[in-house]
Amino acid sequence: MQHLFSKKFLVSLVAFVLTLSVWAIAPEAKAYDDPSLLPATQTPVIDLGDFIPTLQEKTLVKDLENFEAETGWKLRVLTQYDRTPGRAVKKFWGLNDKSVLLIADSRGGNLLGFNVGDDLYQFLPRTFWIELQTRFGNLYFVRENGENQSIIKALDTIETCLRQGGCNVVPGLPQEQWILTLITSVVGGCILGFAALPRKQGQILAWQWALIFSPLWGILFIAFGIGPVVTRTSDWLPLFRNIIGFTLGALVAYLSPMIADSSASET
Numbered sequence: 001m002q003h004l005f006s007k008k009f010l011v012s013l014v015a016f017v018l019t020l021s022v023w024a025i026a027p028e029a030k031a032y033d034d035p036s037l038l039p040a041t042q043t044p045v046i047d048l049g050d051f052i053p054t055l056q057e058k059t060l061v062k063d064l065e066n067f068e069a070e071t072g073w074k075l076r077v078l079t080q081y082d083r084t085p086g087r088a089v090k091k092f093w094g095l096n097d098k099s100v101l102l103i104a105d106s107r108g109g110n111l112l113g114f115n116v117g118d119d120l121y122q123f124l125p126r127t128f129w130i131e132l133q134t135r136f137g138n139l140y141f142v143r144e145n146g147e148n149q150s151i152i153k154a155l156d157t158i159e160t161c162l163r164q165g166g167c168n169v170v171p172g173l174p175q176e177q178w179i180l181t182l183i184t185s186v187v188g189g190c191i192l193g194f195a196a197l198p199r200k201q202g203q204i205l206a207w208q209w210a211l212i213f214s215p216l217w218g219i220l221f222i223a224f225g226i227g228p229v230v231t232r233t234s235d236w237l238p239l240f241r242n243i244i245g246f247t248l249g250a251l252v253a254y255l256s257p258m259i260a261d262s263s264a265s266e267t
Helices: 002-033 054-071 088-093 118-122 126-136 139-145 147-163 175-195 207-212 214-230 236-266
Strands: 045-047 074-080 099-105 112-116
Touching (some): 054 147, 074 088, 099 147, 112 147, 139 147, 175 236
Parallel strands (some): 074 099
């Protein structure tokens, strides 16, 4: 009997603790979707995460209002950390098919998120928004430039592209992206050089093998080495460097067996 009483007492105690913890947590949980967090007056920027300095926020508000009056596109910014008005912002701002809602939340792996109206996809495709998020919202960019610059850069890019009638890719070529295009160009050149090595006595260039491997080195050089450069910048220098890298890679791969043979014969 005493054992049964102890067991009932233990179950009751656990139930009481759980009820008490739920009661204590519930008031804070309401803040995760709280329309009362919305400002009393209309503004295109709600900075609950306190990411944007006051003077910069005032400038940003004027810029977004002028952009909407000029083009008809509605850009809105919501920053948050542990509190958010949730879906109440849709009614507050009257978000529609011509709207973009930028949500900045530092709790995830990427600062930026976008809610995009359907009318924008014909000017800025889905791949554009993915690239925009990864370029300006990644942890390295935010760490070096700050949350405010991440938000401003993303908005400036959207405005620029909409003013010029749309973009398939995010304009500009970051150094890390250019280095990747240079690497693919060099690798493509090496594949071409190895494929073109002579395989018969008296043959200078195995153009048949170079042609067979053309889909591989062509994709690496043209699609991944040249394409991302010419679609993102009009600067000729990155393009010139990639062409030089491709050429040097091909020459090194083509000449390396000859150099090795001559070194072996001298030895």
